[in-house]
Amino acid sequence: MIPRRALATLHRLAKGFPVLALTGPRQAGKTTLARLAFPAKNYVSLENPDERAFAGEDPRRFLQRFPDGAILDEVQRCPALLSWLQGMVDGRRRMGDFVLTGSQQFELISGMTQSLAGRVGRVELLALSAAELELAGRLPDTLEGCLWRGGYPALYDRELAPGDWFANYVATYVERDVRQLIAVRDLVQFQRFVKMCAARSGQLLNLTSLGADCGVSAVTAREWLSVLEASYLVMRMPPYHRNFGKRLVRTPKLYFLDVGLMAWLLGIRNADEIETHAVRGALFESWVVSELAKERLNAGEPLDLYFWRDHIGHEVDVVFETPAGLQAVEIKSGATFASDWPGPIRKWQALAGDATPLPWIVFGGEGDYERQGCRVLGWRDLVQQTAAPSNE
Numbered sequence: 001m002i003p004r005r006a007l008a009t010l011h012r013l014a015k016g017f018p019v020l021a022l023t024g025p026r027q028a029g030k031t032t033l034a035r036l037a038f039p040a041k042n043y044v045s046l047e048n049p050d051e052r053a054f055a056g057e058d059p060r061r062f063l064q065r066f067p068d069g070a071i072l073d074e075v076q077r078c079p080a081l082l083s084w085l086q087g088m089v090d091g092r093r094r095m096g097d098f099v100l101t102g103s104q105q106f107e108l109i110s111g112m113t114q115s116l117a118g119r120v121g122r123v124e125l126l127a128l129s130a131a132e133l134e135l136a137g138r139l140p141d142t143l144e145g146c147l148w149r150g151g152y153p154a155l156y157d158r159e160l161a162p163g164d165w166f167a168n169y170v171a172t173y174v175e176r177d178v179r180q181l182i183a184v185r186d187l188v189q190f191q192r193f194v195k196m197c198a199a200r201s202g203q204l205l206n207l208t209s210l211g212a213d214c215g216v217s218a219v220t221a222r223e224w225l226s227v228l229e230a231s232y233l234v235m236r237m238p239p240y241h242r243n244f245g246k247r248l249v250r251t252p253k254l255y256f257l258d259v260g261l262m263a264w265l266l267g268i269r270n271a272d273e274i275e276t277h278a279v280r281g282a283l284f285e286s287w288v289v290s291e292l293a294k295e296r297l298n299a300g301e302p303l304d305l306y307f308w309r310d311h312i313g314h315e316v317d318v319v320f321e322t323p324a325g326l327q328a329v330e331i332k333s334g335a336t337f338a339s340d341w342p343g344p345i346r347k348w349q350a351l352a353g354d355a356t357p358l359p360w361i362v363f364g365g366e367g368d369y370e371r372q373g374c375r376v377l378g379w380r381d382l383v384q385q386t387a388a389p390s391n392e
Helices: 006-013 030-037 049-057 059-064 081-092 105-115 130-135 143-149 162-181 187-199 207-214 218-230 259-265 271-276 280-298 343-352 379-386
Strands: 019-023 042-045 070-073 098-102 120-124 234-237 253-256 306-309 315-322 325-332 360-363 368-371 374-378
Touching: 006 019, 006 030, 006 120, 006 280, 019 030, 030 042, 030 070, 030 098, 049 059, 059 081, 081 105, 120 280, 130 280, 130 379, 143 259, 143 271, 143 280, 143 379, 162 187, 162 218, 162 259, 187 207, 187 218, 187 253, 187 259, 207 218, 218 234, 253 259, 253 280, 259 280, 271 280, 280 315, 280 325, 280 379, 315 343, 325 343, 360 379, 374 379
Parallel strands: 019 098, 019 120, 042 070, 070 098, 325 360, 360 374
Antiparallel strands: 234 253, 306 315, 315 325, 368 374
């Protein structure tokens, strides 16, 4: 198993919360991580029909089987358990008692908010980060290899071609989750919707346009997009507009959280295609955003990633708050620095003021240096920075 950086976060939260919730997309490694972190605990999967029936029919007796706590996998399959779990952990007052995993975040979070408020330490585990792969010596040698393969553990633990795995992943997990969450009459139409979302990764989200391209209403597009978010396949990045006086865009941007899956949905079948493909820039931007997201989530921090864009079209790809001020990140897939790259950052700095950290330009080449008042980071240098030891 490739070591996961969220392991330290789980152990830290287990000291202060009676219940831990480990959520994330299917096949991201949640079960493996939970069992590694808490090897002495009993493990029960609620995907098992017998266990699910027992938990639903007699939740009290189901939980009484675990005097030393347990790992309850895919607990969103039996939400009634959460209310009974509240009484048990309140009575036992033991930290790190139960570990819950789930791959449909909205159902699980809704249940936890109602029944386990204040009792849950939550970790969101996405697919493997490039930093985790780098530390394990498994990072692909080229940027195109990173973008094509993505980060799902199965593609690094087994002899599997990405095309073979992603085809089965979409059929087995995505479509099953769709059927559990909403009634889709035309699965082919939904598949087209998923592909159209992949084609829009890194763009402002326009639900009316997205729905029209797929032959559905904006209301249906919103519902279907919520399914992809609930399954941790996509995220919406909100615009940052605090403390700025100019008119700014209020529409979020859409991002796929695994670029390997995104590339497969877009019909890319080998890494070499990416070098000259029209979506190379969108793939690279999505990859950088997902790496920044993984770094924060693995540490147990709120996602809190934003972008800045004014009504004229000036844009900074990512903005996030740090103790030193707002960190700006511009993303360029080109392999050679271009003199016009810092332009959008200068527009942003005119509004943000000078009391901000050195802006970053993350690009598709190599190197780590300063140019025109920016720190220029190659893709591999970004990986090495995020792979640096944490303070945990």
